[in-house]
Amino acid sequence: MKILGYRVPMMASLLVWCAVWEIVGRLDLMLMLPPFTEVLRAVVELVQTPSWQSATVTTLRAFFIGMALSIVVGVPLGVLMGRVKLADELLGMWVSIFSSAPLSALVPVLMILFGFGEKTIVAAVFLFAIWIIVLDTRAGVRHISPSLIEMAKSYGATKRVLYIKIILWAALPEILAGIRLGLIRGVKGVVIGQLLVAIVGYGALFETFSRNFRMAEFWALTIILFAFALLIADLIERLEAKVEFYAGARQ
Amino acid sequence: MASIRTEGGAISLAPSARRNEARSWEDNPALLRLVSVVLFAGIWQIAGMIPVSFAFPTFVDTVIAFGGLIADGSLPKAYLSTLQPLILGVVLSAFLGVGLGTLCGLWRTGEWLLIPVFIVLQAAPVAAFIPMVTFIYGIGMTAKTLAVMILALPVIVLNTYKAVRNVNFSLISMCQSFLGTRWQVVSKIILPDASPVIFAGLRLGVAAGFVGVVLAELLITPTGIGDLITYNRSRANYAAMYATIASIIALSTLTLVALQWIETRVFRPEKRGA
Amino acid sequence: MPMTEPVDSIVEVRGISKSYGNIEALRGVDLDFPRGKLTSLLGPSGCGKTTLLKIIAGLVEADAGTISVNGRTVSKPGPERAFVFQDFALLPWATVLRNVAFGLELRGRALAEREKVARHYIGEVGLSGFEDKYPHELSGGMRQRVGLARALSVDADVLLLDEPFSAVDEQNRRKFQEDLIRLRTNQNKTFIFVTHSIEEAVYISDRIVLLSPRPGRISQIMEPQIDRSVDPDRIHRDKHYLDTVEEIWQGLKQYVD
Numbered sequence: 001m002k003i004l005g006y007r008v009p010m011m012a013s014l015l016v017w018c019a020v021w022e023i024v025g026r027l028d029l030m031l032m033l034p035p036f037t038e039v040l041r042a043v044v045e046l047v048q049t050p051s052w053q054s055a056t057v058t059t060l061r062a063f064f065i066g067m068a069l070s071i072v073v074g075v076p077l078g079v080l081m082g083r084v085k086l087a088d089e090l091l092g093m094w095v096s097i098f099s100s101a102p103l104s105a106l107v108p109v110l111m112i113l114f115g116f117g118e119k120t121i122v123a124a125v126f127l128f129a130i131w132i133i134v135l136d137t138r139a140g141v142r143h144i145s146p147s148l149i150e151m152a153k154s155y156g157a158t159k160r161v162l163y164i165k166i167i168l169w170a171a172l173p174e175i176l177a178g179i180r181l182g183l184i185r186g187v188k189g190v191v192i193g194q195l196l197v198a199i200v201g202y203g204a205l206f207e208t209f210s211r212n213f214r215m216a217e218f219w220a221l222t223i224i225l226f227a228f229a230l231l232i233a234d235l236i237e238r239l240e241a242k243v244e245f246y247a248g249a250r251q
Numbered sequence: 252m253a254s255i256r257t258e259g260g261a262i263s264l265a266p267s268a269r270r271n272e273a274r275s276w277e278d279n280p281a282l283l284r285l286v287s288v289v290l291f292a293g294i295w296q297i298a299g300m301i302p303v304s305f306a307f308p309t310f311v312d313t314v315i316a317f318g319g320l321i322a323d324g325s326l327p328k329a330y331l332s333t334l335q336p337l338i339l340g341v342v343l344s345a346f347l348g349v350g351l352g353t354l355c356g357l358w359r360t361g362e363w364l365l366i367p368v369f370i371v372l373q374a375a376p377v378a379a380f381i382p383m384v385t386f387i388y389g390i391g392m393t394a395k396t397l398a399v400m401i402l403a404l405p406v407i408v409l410n411t412y413k414a415v416r417n418v419n420f421s422l423i424s425m426c427q428s429f430l431g432t433r434w435q436v437v438s439k440i441i442l443p444d445a446s447p448v449i450f451a452g453l454r455l456g457v458a459a460g461f462v463g464v465v466l467a468e469l470l471i472t473p474t475g476i477g478d479l480i481t482y483n484r485s486r487a488n489y490a491a492m493y494a495t496i497a498s499i500i501a502l503s504t505l506t507l508v509a510l511q512w513i514e515t516r517v518f519r520p521e522k523r524g525a
Numbered sequence: 526m527p528m529t530e531p532v533d534s535i536v537e538v539r540g541i542s543k544s545y546g547n548i549e550a551l552r553g554v555d556l557d558f559p560r561g562k563l564t565s566l567l568g569p570s571g572c573g574k575t576t577l578l579k580i581i582a583g584l585v586e587a588d589a590g591t592i593s594v595n596g597r598t599v600s601k602p603g604p605e606r607a608f609v610f611q612d613f614a615l616l617p618w619a620t621v622l623r624n625v626a627f628g629l630e631l632r633g634r635a636l637a638e639r640e641k642v643a644r645h646y647i648g649e650v651g652l653s654g655f656e657d658k659y660p661h662e663l664s665g666g667m668r669q670r671v672g673l674a675r676a677l678s679v680d681a682d683v684l685l686l687d688e689p690f691s692a693v694d695e696q697n698r699r700k701f702q703e704d705l706i707r708l709r710t711n712q713n714k715t716f717i718f719v720t721h722s723i724e725e726a727v728y729i730s731d732r733i734v735l736l737s738p739r740p741g742r743i744s745q746i747m748e749p750q751i752d753r754s755v756d757p758d759r760i761h762r763d764k765h766y767l768d769t770v771e772e773i774w775q776g777l778k779q780y781v782d
Contacts, residue, residue, distance in 0.1 A: 424584055426631065428582055429627065429628040429632075439630075443618055
């Protein structure tokens, strides 16, 4: 995209949309859309409130615990499915089903099993994130060139060494991609979990804001949440880029 | 900045054309799938029988409850209420999404303006908007349809856009060398070449649509499958609740499998010389 | 090499220049292509031969200069020129018959008529019986025949071929070259051929235009006097053929890095 001959990056169009947002808000065109600057101000005010801060702590804690669990369980499971055909045939169906199913339908189950607190949220994050991590890890492991494995074995690598020094590294680009997508799904999981449980963290805040029509704060919270999701996705992408250099040469 | 790497690569559940070389029981995929289902049911049954939680019904109980829900009509009624906004929302998203995606694929300014918005919408937890949508548009079809569209539209747009942008340039060049008009290039080259990925995007859109409608119903609206789940939970009819949940997951899965099967049959990938 | 008298030129290139950023792909190229003959554009990579071909075809716009075909200036593709692509550019979802008829389809000819024409040229290139096959069922050599048949079907005066045999295996390549010589005598068309293979150029061309790179310009024009009426295998041992190949190679050696 060029304006007056200068290349303008794609994401710059978001600034245009913010400007549109500002105008729409000023002109009071839509009921639930206050001017962008007002929302920005609300962001600044919101981060200083103790209620937001404690909600953030709760949310982040649940998110990171849930993600850590999904990685710790998901990656080995993916490796298992990638290496052991029987495991793949037995489990593959379920992983595939759950990775594209409406998982929010399962949150009520979590609510019964784990109660109405933070444990449910952690479980929700875990549930949402794990399947794509398993799938991508599996794909990464299956793409490993067999001659790489043969080479390691011919040089006397033990099983432990094989997995840690070869397999994990060879599949790392796909594993990271899976984790990135898992993070995005995990954020959706934490939001959906909290919306449904509604007395914890951001979910509670969203509930309060929308019910009391405090639109500026609603949008402020939304922006913070979206920014967080995009930020961590971006961070992982950078990490992926660092590993990408050998992804192409793995044949 | 966030890229457009859309998700894909889920293991295909559709029965692919496998050679009949079942050397041992381990090699027979259909049999193994059956074993897998039986194992799953078995584990469920046992787990339900251990007093882990009183809220965990056995597999058999759930099946019985399922039968009961169909018999007394509550399940069919709920589906009627759920499927309408789902289908409407998906159809609207399909037309709008393919249209917008094609536009952005062909027109640079459109791409610059719209694609970043959809990238954000796809990555961000737009579920947060659903309560607000129901708040403004009430608790009826409109809100649910909008919930479906909010979730389905971005993925359809982005897939279509990617497909159109990545059309084999050599074919476009060839068409121009034989004096093809702009419209002929779009209709005879771009759309046929992009159609497999567009269809894949539609499939992902349907999956997203299921998520949207279930979420909308769980959160607020007093009708449909989501509501049936919440209702049974509040009445402690756990078997019925589990049965309902299993049914929506099963329906979603079967629909997606059917779409995948169509995808491999109609858009024969081997014909594409991929 | 003796230069023959100027003949009737169907394509005239005057002062063509083209740059991609800092790289000068072509600088001030003047060239004539004699009617009814096969002229090769030969040179190492980076000499601009494919760029020149695409400019003649109207697929790429030159920065300066003109192209005229049959006396008329052209800047876009036209019915008097047909292009054969290096990577075949076949519609993977269409049969051989539809692919060959595609040029006519774009011009709005009726179905029955264009299928008839297509079948004729499918026979000409030796693919009779394959009309209902899909590209993925064909070998590389067969796919290129489809591309050739498609270009012949639109009855253009000038056929432009962009390294058409580079993606084809060695055995099929030789066969193709023999077929091309036969085709040239049967059809009354002008061929402009881009290749990086010296043997290929000397084998089939009436005239060879040597291009040198950085910037792309003409370094030499040759017309090898080779008797092509003899058995094709004999040509490869013909003294003129071997001498010409060696001479060209000596000239181009300096550009190989």
